[in-house]
Amino acid sequence: MNEKAIGRVLKKWLDSESVRREDLFITTKLPPPGNRAACVEKCLTKSLDDLQLSYVDMYLIHTPFGVPETDGDFQRHANGDIVLDLETNHIETWKKMEDMVKAGLTKSIGVSNFNKNQIQRLIDNSTIKPSNVQVEVHVYLQQDDLINFCKEEGIIVTAYAPLGSKGIENLNKMAGYEREIPNILDNSVVGGIANRLGITPAQVLLKWILERGVAAIPKSTNPTRLRQNLDIFEFSLTEEDMKVLKGLEKGIRVCDFGFFKGFQLGIHTTLAKYKLGNNFLTFFS
Numbered sequence: 001m002n003e004k005a006i007g008r009v010l011k012k013w014l015d016s017e018s019v020r021r022e023d024l025f026i027t028t029k030l031p032p033p034g035n036r037a038a039c040v041e042k043c044l045t046k047s048l049d050d051l052q053l054s055y056v057d058m059y060l061i062h063t064p065f066g067v068p069e070t071d072g073d074f075q076r077h078a079n080g081d082i083v084l085d086l087e088t089n090h091i092e093t094w095k096k097m098e099d100m101v102k103a104g105l106t107k108s109i110g111v112s113n114f115n116k117n118q119i120q121r122l123i124d125n126s127t128i129k130p131s132n133v134q135v136e137v138h139v140y141l142q143q144d145d146l147i148n149f150c151k152e153e154g155i156i157v158t159a160y161a162p163l164g165s166k167g168i169e170n171l172n173k174m175a176g177y178e179r180e181i182p183n184i185l186d187n188s189v190v191g192g193i194a195n196r197l198g199i200t201p202a203q204v205l206l207k208w209i210l211e212r213g214v215a216a217i218p219k220s221t222n223p224t225r226l227r228q229n230l231d232i233f234e235f236s237l238t239e240e241d242m243k244v245l246k247g248l249e250k251g252i253r254v255c256d257f258g259f260f261k262g263f264q265l266g267i268h269t270t271l272a273k274y275k276l277g278n279n280f281l282t283f284f285s
């Protein structure tokens with residue numbers, strides 16, 4: 001929902017010639033209401049118009065599930081549950097994603113929130129392999145299996161919610177979904193390493209991700225914290241730090257999409273209907 005604002009800033013910035021387009025790496029996503037072959041070009045073209053760009057560097061399918069096309073709020077059942085599109089077809093959507101690369105509208109394509117089986121299926125049925133997989137990764141959800149698989153396949157992994165996305169609690173609350181989210185930034189082990197190195201807990205968490213060969217996209221609205229999150233190349237974590245941080249795994253998925261009311265029930269119905277097994281979503285893998 002921020003592409004128009006980002007587009008205005010990009011235009012100003014690029015027009016000022018203080019930065020060149022090729023020095024920027026811009027990613028956006030095909031949203032759940034556009035998750036079907038017929039919508040891919042329309043959605044990407046709309047994003048490019050809003051961003052005031054002729055191409056993006058990467059275009060990702062946001063989720064393995066789709067919902068019906070909408071201009072506003074999601075369609076809902078009488079009980080308030082979000083209506084899911086039960087005809088979502090990953091292979092057909094991916095073929096259109098490949099066409100977008102061939103048309104020069106995006107340099108590369110990938111997926112977000114897909115699990116190993118879903119990614120493998122795309123690889124087996126693609127002419128352009130996914131170049132990136134964006135999933136939740138932090139010390140409480142380390143994703144070893146998926147990351148190792150992606151490394152073997154030469155796919156870059158991007159960690160979303162790398163700091164534990166405490167703020168998602170508010171989004172959940174607004175949707176009537178009460179769930180306490182642990183604050184990883186307050187973890188005493190992380191804090192101990194930060195104190196020893198004279199850095200912040202956020203810097204420890206981000207460096208741990210980079211050391212694993214994974215990219216990280218922390219979000220901050222605060223200029224000081226934005227700088228801090230970029231300033232992670234002048235210090236190192238020891239092997240012992242890496243080992244201790246590895247021990248923090250708790251299997252806690254912060255972004256479980258519980259803010260999509262009725263979503264989990266709908267997914268289970270879909271699993272049963274299409275006998276997809278437990279591989280429809282990363283969350284159920």
Ligand SMILES: NC(=O)c1ccc[n+]([C@@H]2O[C@H](COP(=O)([O-])OP(=O)(O)OC[C@H]3O[C@@H](n4cnc5c(N)ncnc54)[C@H](OP(=O)(O)O)[C@@H]3O)[C@@H](O)[C@H]2O)c1
Nearest residue numbers: 112160161162163164165167202217218219220221222225
């Ligand atoms: N693909 C997907 O389905 C998906 C799902 C979820 C998120 N994402 C993306 O992942 C990115 C990050 O996710 P996120 O915002 O949910 O989680 P996050 O980056 O783990 O956490 C952001 C929170 O941490 C705070 N923060 C940032 N830097 C900090 C620092 N140095 N010290 C202390 N606190 C700090 C922020 O507050 P302040 O703003 O006040 O600094 C904000 O509350 C976003 O671009 C988001 O869009 C993608």
